[in-house]
Amino acid sequence: MTCSDLVVTKFVPSRGEAVRKTGKGSGSLESAQQFFGAELRHWRTTRGLSLRQLAELTHESYALIYRVEKAERSPSADLAVRADAVLNTDGALKRSWSRVEQAKAAAKKAPEPIASTLGLGWDSSTASTVGTVAGLWRADLSGVEPVVGAAWTPEAALDPARRWLSHDDDLDTSHRGGRRIGRSEVEVMWSMCRAFADADHHLGGGYARSTLIQFVNQTVLPLLAGTYDAETGRQLLTAAARLSDLGGFMCFDSARQGLGQRYYIQALRLASAAGDRALGAHILADMSLQAHDLGRPREALALAEAGHRTARDCGSPSTAARCSALQARAHALAGDRPATAAAMTTAEHELNTAQPDDEPFWIRFFTPEQLAAEFMYAAHDLGQSAEVQEHAPTVLASSAAMQRREVLAASTLASSYLPGTRSKFSTVDVERACDILTKALPSAAGLTSARGLTSINSVRRQLAPYHSLPAVQEVEQTFAEFATAGS
Structure with missing residues (x-):
């Protein structure tokens, strides 16, 4: 390696060390604000107050x-104290506010003027796409509010899928610029892709996001600006697409929905430029999952269908199975039981035909146990408590060291034992629900996932009518200890 490679090597001493460097900065501030907002909403809804009443x-x-509940605005100390008094929280919000202040002290932001629509378009050329991607990552690094704080927009959700399905591969992916780029630089990018994906799968989207931002800005963008032939260009663009996809998923999991949507769109455009159909199908599946999480079954279904069509055409049964499972979840969210069952059957058949060693490494996480998790979530959306309880043991048994999946699965299982808007015929077992949630809370202590926190608080709200029971009080005490440990 030459002296110009030093920027790369500072990120590669080991996967674990590279990922552990994320404790401070904008990522921790996001996480702290999200925690405060979730706590405020939990106590407000528990006390039966509307936003206007509070x-x-x-x-x-x-x-x-x-805006504070949505983590779009930082809370003040006065608000935390007054809300504690009004909601009778025993100081829970003031303690959460302290976490926000600590994160603020560590974060350094330098906003700059930028177009509010950055990243929502589909550029016509590879060069302009790389320019847009670079602008998006730089805006994220600087914390530019019109981009970082953007909302997810349904108007921008489906056009990228249509363009993906009709777009031909870019003819020329070569570039003449700075130093010559070769295979070793691409291998570094893929090594970091694996490290970031591992961190996200285990600890949530907020854990390594700030390090990913730094890595792309300091290492990947200079590589894209270098000199390389068309084949190296395709490899670079594919790796950059995967990193942008990871950026999108981390934002989605950290409740930065609009920013995540923009990363996904640009990841899909980069995959199109590189001609990597399997990766594009995977990105469309991630986009579908985000739309589902936001309660948009129409968009979720259309994106999963586009991903399924692509995966089937390029010969990736695992990706096709995941897309079919996401179609099932979209149908379940819309309340369509027959369509849900049909999509589940298709997903099972496709996964049975998959050969993991022949699949891209990024889809190898989609095992029979992960398929069981998707079926469990679909059953939850349909209010089928017995089916949730049937699939949950398989999911939880395979979630060792994967804190996010454990928390999401345990919360879903606990919810199935409580009255809810969808589960109309379930047998209520408050003690069982409390036991499941209490056992999962230690895993939540190291988790930086807004989705995980939301799933826990959803169960806490279901438990609120039973607040006088010792088991419920134990849940709240354990949660308070976990919240204090994270401050």
Whole structure:
């Protein structure tokens, strides 16, 4: 390696060390604000107050309370103290506010003027796409609010899929710029892809996001600006697409939905430029999962169908199975039981035909146990508590050291034993629900996933009517200890 490679080597001493360097900065601030917002919403809904009622009681505006709950605005100390008093939280919000202040002290942001639509378009050339991607990553690094704080937009959800299905591979992926780029630099990018994916799968999207941002800005963007032939260009673009896909998923898991959507769109465009159909299908599946999580079954279904069509055409049965499972979840969210069952059957058949060693490494996580998890979530959306309880043991038994999946699965299982808007015929077992959730809370202590926190708080709200029971009080005590440990 030459001296110009030093920027790369600072990120590669080991996967574990590279990922552990994320404790401070913008990622931790996001996580702290999300935690405070989730806590405020939990206590407000537990006490039966609307946003406007809480705003009146704390002498704040409705808009402020709304934005704080959405983690779009930092809370003040006065708000935390007044909300603690109004909601009778025993100081829980003031403690959460302390975490926000600690994260603020560590974060350094330098906003700069930028177009609010950055990343939502589908550029016509490889060069302009790389320029857009570079602008998006730099905006994220600087914390530019119109981009970092953007909302997910349904208007931008489906056009990229249509363009993907009709777009031909870019003819020329070569570039003449800085130093010559070769295979070793691409291998570094793929090594980091694996490290970031491992961190995300285990500990959630907030854990390594700030390190990913730094790696792309300091290492990947200079590589894309170098000199390389068409074949190296395709390899670079594919790896950059995968890193952008990971950036999108980490944002989605950290409740940065609009930013995640933009990363996904640009990841798909990069995969199109590189001609990597299997990766494009995987990205479309990730986009479908985000739409489902946001309660958009129409968009979730269309994106999963586009991914399924691509995966089938390029010969990736595992990716096709995942897309079929996501179609099942979209149908379940829409309340269509027959379509859900049909898509589940298709997913099982496709996964049975898959040969993991022949699949791209990024889809090898989609095992029979992961398929069981997708079926469990679909059953939850349909209110089928017995089916949730049937699939949950398989999912939980395979979730060792994967804290996010354990928390999501345990919360889903606990919810199945409690009254809910969908599960109309389930047998209520508060003690069982509390036991399941309490056992999962230690895993949540090291988790940086807004989805994980939301799933826990959803069960806590279901338990609120039973607050006088010792088991429920134990859940709240354990949660308070976990919250304090994270401060």
